[in-house]
Amino acid sequence: MLRIFAAVAALSLAVPAQAEWHRADSQHFVIYADDSAKDVARFSEMLERYHAAMAFVTQREVETPSPSNRLTIYAVGSARKMLKLAGSRNVAGFYFARAGGSVAFVPDVRASSGQLDFSMITLLHEYAHHFLIGSSRFAMPRWMDEGGAEFFAPARFPSDGEVQIGRPALHRTYELKNAPDVSIAQLFERGGFRLGDGIPEDNFYGRSWALYHYLTFEPARKGQLLDYARRIAAGEASGVAAKGAFGDLVALDHELDRYVKQRRLxxxxxxxxxxxxxxxTVVQVSPGMDEMLPVIIRSKRGVDRETALEILEDAREVAARYPGDAGVLAALAEAEYDAGNDDAAIAAADAALAIDATVKNALVQKGFALFRKAEEADDEEAAFAAAMQPFSALNQLEQDHPLPLIYYYRSFVERGAAPNETARHALERAAQLSPFDRRLAMNAGLMQAREGKVAIARSTLGPVAANPHGGRMAREAQRYIDELAEVAEGTEWRPGSMVDLTDVLAAITRKYDEYDEDEGE
Known part of the structure; x- marks a missing residue:
């Protein structure tokens, strides 16, 4: 049965074993790590139990992702390698949410102690966002989004398969003690922030964690967090919902002050x-993939023209040594595509598929390259029909892969044709399969608004507007929601400032050479 514990946590470190690259496959994750098979398996088990624990605590039903829509995690090595990959001195790990290609980057797997290395809190925090967004159809206020992620992130995983959730967020201790206070009213009303303006140096994250924790465990407040969430889902503003669910907010603020001073939680x-x-399942990768994985990691992190050419040189060298490895050739196809070499990308993908017709990344990269070539074709209709063939083959292998659905819709938009009903349903289904991809949700919401599905469009755009990290897309989505509030159901609507849907769709699969304001942390 479920037990309650009282604890003050202490961090511990474990020294990672050195080994060859391994791949772990589980229901929700794919992990690549240059660590022992035992440590990679243990790490994979921890993450799966973390997912299961969140599902149990929140009592939310989550659709099992299709194989390619799982989160792929790359353990990149030392902290120094992580900082170089991130291009920042202040990043312990980072994550990008993309339909059919969500990736996270973490340092070495350090799982033997049952408590993940401190840097892994970033991964658990971001995966909590991934889970909470994917399991909810309404937009959470920022405090609840961040408070929930902070609530789950300091998890612990003893060796017997047990998971401890809701442990003290010790990484917020200094913030709660020394940073300027955020009032309870500000906590409920604060939205995302604008990158470039700087993140406020106050106790918002710590206070959000404390409130989420308090409402979860305080007997006198039982059921109030769920009541608040239901009020938000019904359309109440955050502050109004808070007063309705929690009563006197000043009293709540004082209670929270006392709560965070407790020595045991x-x-x-x-x-x-x-x-x-x-x-x-854990397998050691092939010798070719063992050499190619450091190249793949740099590619998946995101590229500009300069880095794409550097990566391509390395990819070609590895592929020359392993011309019979389909995975290596698919990675080469990706590097050729990123460098702008569409014909070479298609050739590498075809070579991979000749060895193994089920290599999905080869089909994806061939489809990408054919789509880009189709933009310049004389007979666009025939060219886009041909470009859909790899995606159709991918759909046969994996029916719920989001990219074939997205690109079927795109095959109409990019040649200026009106998407048919099947294409529109395909885009909506892709958005359902990948609720964490805000660009995809934005595009689906705009499509629904053009069809006159006003209520559905506002619901689809809600999580985009509520992005806890803010950003341009969040601000645009909120503006569209506000404008749609004045539009009658059944009325076809377009935003006042026209959005280039081709650019929005292309951004779904684009790689970035720096952090996008709407992604990562």
């Missing part, structure tokens, strides 16, 4: 029988 202990997981 409650948390959940979930035994393995409450959070069962499916089997995990």
């Amino acid at each position: 409650k948390g959940f202990v979930l035994p393995p029988e409450l959070i069962p997981i499916r089997p995990i």
Whole structure:
């Protein structure tokens, strides 16, 4: 049964073992790590039990992702390698949410202690966002989004399969003690922030965690967090919902002040029988992929023209040594595409598919290259029909892969044709499969608004506007929601400032050479 524990956490470190690259496959994750098979398997189990624990605690049903829509995690090595990859001195790990290609980058796998290395809190925090967005159809206020992620992130994983959730967020101790206070009213009303303006140096994150934790465990407040969430889902503003669910907010603020000063806090202990997981497989990658994975990591991180050419040189060298490895050739196809060499990308993808017709990345990269070539074709209709063939083959291999659905819709938009009903349904389905991809949700919401589906469009755009990291897209989505509030259901609507849908769609699969204001942390 579910138990409650009282604890003050302490961080511990474990020294990673050195090994060859391994790949772990589980229900929700793919992990690549240059660590021992035992450590990679343990890390994979921790993440799956973390997912199961969040599902149990929140009582949310989450659709199992298709294989290519799982989160792929690359353990890049030392902290020095991480900082070089991130291009920042202040990043312990980072994550990009993309339909059919969500990726996260973390340092070495350090799982033997049952408590993940401190840097892994970033991964758990971002995956909590990934889970909460994917399991909710309404836009959460920023405090609830960040407070929930902070609530789940300091998890612990004893060796018996148990998971401890709701542990003290010790990484917020200094903030709560020394940073300027955010009032309870500001906590409920604060939205995202504008990058470039600087993140406010106050206790918003710590206070959000504390409130989420308090409302979860305080007996006198039982059921109020759920009531608040239901009010938000019904359309109430955050401050109004807070007053309705929590009552006197000044009293709540004082209660929270006392709560954070306690030396012992409650948390959940979930035994393995409450959070069962499916089997995990771990394999050592081929010699060719062992050499190619450092190249792949740099590619997946995002490229500009200069880095794409550097990566391509390395990819060609590895591929020359392993011409019979389909995975290596698919990675070469990706590097050729990123460098702008469409014909070479198609040739490399075809070579991979000749060895193994089920290599999905080869189909994806061939489709990307054919689509880009189709933009310049004399007979656009025939060219885009041909460009859809790799995606159709991909759909046969994996019916719920979002990219074939997205590109079918795109095959109409990019040649200036009105998408048919099947194409429109395909885009909506892709957005359902990948609720964490805000660009995709933005495009689906605009499409629905053009069809006169005003209520559905506002619902689809809601999570985009509520992005806790703010950004241009969040501001635009909120403006569209506000404008749609004045539009009658059934009325076809377009935003006052026209959006180039081709650019929006292309951005879904674009790689970035620096952090996008709407992605990562």
